[in-house]
Amino acid sequence: MAETLFSKIISGQIPSFKIYEDDDVFSFLDINPVAPGHTLVVPKEPAQTLDQLSEKSAAALGRVLPKLCRAVMKATGTRSYNVLQNNGIGAHQAVFHVHFHIIPKPDSEQGLGIKWPIKPLDPQTGPTLASQIREALES
Numbered sequence: 001m002a003e004t005l006f007s008k009i010i011s012g013q014i015p016s017f018k019i020y021e022d023d024d025v026f027s028f029l030d031i032n033p034v035a036p037g038h039t040l041v042v043p044k045e046p047a048q049t050l051d052q053l054s055e056k057s058a059a060a061l062g063r064v065l066p067k068l069c070r071a072v073m074k075a076t077g078t079r080s081y082n083v084l085q086n087n088g089i090g091a092h093q094a095v096f097h098v099h100f101h102i103i104p105k106p107d108s109e110q111g112l113g114i115k116w117p118i119k120p121l122d123p124q125t126g127p128t129l130a131s132q133i134r135e136a137l138e139s
């Protein structure tokens, strides 16, 4: 697979403010934080988007994310935070190597701002949609 910006950070070709590393996961400070402590958590496997990631890497990420969240919150003295994971240009992904953002939310000015354009689930289309997704899971 092609080398990504984050592969170069993982291998040390590009410097970073490293926070954590194990066999499958690397974590470091975001270079353009939206709040102090904004941290990236990256699988060493260079999958572009989450749906392409192996179960092994996904499990490794799942194991360490909670403790990294605890560490970021403790170090920044923040109680609220978001975990963000973008996939695809349309969803604001800029680096095509899977990564999770841990973003402290110290106040209304800093951290993640969210637009949440809700509409009630249509009771007519809901069952069909759920069944289509269940079928996709099995295929």
Ligand code: AMP
Binding pocket: 005, 014, 016, 029, 030, 031, 032, 033, 040, 085, 086, 092, 093, 094, 095, 096
């Ligand atoms: P995304 O929009 O989800 O793809 O986020 C990519 C993130 O990578 C952005 O928040 C960038 O600030 C961050 N980023 C890009 N280059 C670097 C770098 N060299 N070191 C640390 N973070 C970076």
